[in-house]
Amino acid sequence: MKNKTTAAWLAFLGGPLGLHRFYLRGWGDMLGWLLPIPSALGLYGIERARMFGLDDAWSWALVPLLGFTIAGCALTAIVYGLMTPEKWNARYNAGAPADAPPGRTQWLTIGAVVLALLFGSTVLMASIVFSFQRYFEYQIEEGRKISQ
Template structure:
């Protein structure tokens, strides 16, 4: 039975888009991964964890990625510019979401939510 090659670009995309649901963890580790199910159960915090996961996956060097996830697949990863663009977009979305969350928290704390 051939070992399935795990694609770094697809993992980064799954973490960026569906990281809050743990899609990247299900792809990498399967349905028995406990942390993937924690993502599903704790969705609001998991969205930020998904953004961080996308950054970590996307910034992992291809050689280290292959050593960890594809040791016997017989193929090597060549992620290219697509991963870098996903990392930049993920960083922009994640930082925007974080700033919006902090602003809303201060709005609720200081004004009781008077501005929205």
């Protein structure tokens, strides 16, 4: 039986690697195998920013991929944690009673939801700010080139 608390923590902590998808849907889940790609590209963007500085256009295009992936996985953890036991058991524990223990919300489930909300919203806002700042700086540089 699939436990809601375990799935919420896996989505929060291991979401960018697809761990929650593998836990709930098995090793054949295609999205679980695709989730590490934007995570790896974002990490590559961070490494490019360290090597070439923040003026590197590829880094400011790639870094937000990691942030948006983390934020999306945090949102998934929130959705899992707030799902009613009846809906959870109907979706992931077919054949189990509607009020089976794996679908119940516990304090650890609430902890995953709170941390996912805190960390996910912070990473999302930081990714948006980084993207827009770099974009507007690039536009100003291009405008200066045109005006000279």
